[in-house]
Amino acid sequence: MFELTGKTAIITGGSRGIGKEIALKYADQGANIAFVHYGDGENAEVTEQELLAKGVKVKSYECNVADFKASAELVEEIIKEFGEVHILVNNAGITRDKLMVSMDESEFDSVIAVNLKGVFNMTKAIYRHFMKKKRGRIINMSSIVGLTGNAGQTNYSSTKAGLIGLTKSVAKELGSRNVTVNAIAPGFIKTEMTDAMTDKAKEAVLSAIPMKRMGQVEDIANLAVFLASDEASYITGEVIRVDGGVAM
Ligand code: NAP
Secondary structure: OOOOOOOOOEEEOOOOHHHHHHHHHHHHOOEEEEEEEEEHHHHHHHHHHHOOOOOEEEEEEEOOOOHHHHHHHHHHHHHHHHOOOOOEEEEOOOOEEEEHHHHHHHHHHHHHHHHHHHHHHHHHHHHHHHHHHHOOOEEOOOOOOHHOOOOOHHHHHHHHHHHHHHHHHHHHHHHHHOOOEEEEEEEOOOHHHOOOOOOHHHHHHHHHOOOOOOOHHHHHHHHHHHHHHHHOOOOOOOOOEEEEOOOO
């Protein structure tokens, strides 16, 4: 079940957090991994070694997904190196949280550039490859705040809502080519991103979650494995919450 042997996955933001766990679980299922990070070489080195220990082909790439030209060159380089790419996981993301009253223009623009434009850049870069091969999987990391909104995250929640529109549009464009495009909407998952929240904010969040716990990176990676597998071949344009029920 959920066999990925012989497949190659590109995972952006694969050096730590949710992206790293997706890379590890894909490798457990036999996939070769090209993961992308930006700036933090130490984490990338550790992740690369952990993945190599699983006996699959692995390469890490440093690239800013917000850069259109660099993203196109990156995907070209990965295709050259791995031969064929089967799965793209657009997971890289950043936050610059502030109430709108004190958010400046650059804090809005930088989050849009990575979280939304970055997904356009990477998807555009792989689009023709998937069309030609007549197969492919694209998994976009949205968030429940793209569905519900969140005070202090006008920039971030806009990108995560935008990703839902992007996901459904590309799913409609590429459906006839046997390419599925889906979005995962995580709730509050324990990573460095949520470690940055204040204790007060964490308490408020926990009390609102019906399952009364934060999610683990494995909760997201398990779904990412399923969506990349043959077993999920008729699921497209879907947005799946993994959130302990908080946004139902
Ligand atoms: P994280 O721990 O902060 O990791 C972010 C990853 O993205 C890192 O690998 C980072 O690389 C990479 N990255 C950041 N900017 C980049 C850029 N410009 N180009 C390429 N890579 C870049 O984040 P996370 O918590 O695992 O979240 C992963 C995804 O899930 C994000 O899209 C996030 O919005 C979404 N999400 C998370 C939660 C949550 O509760 N954690 C909830 C909902 C949605 P470096 O280390 O090299 O900077």
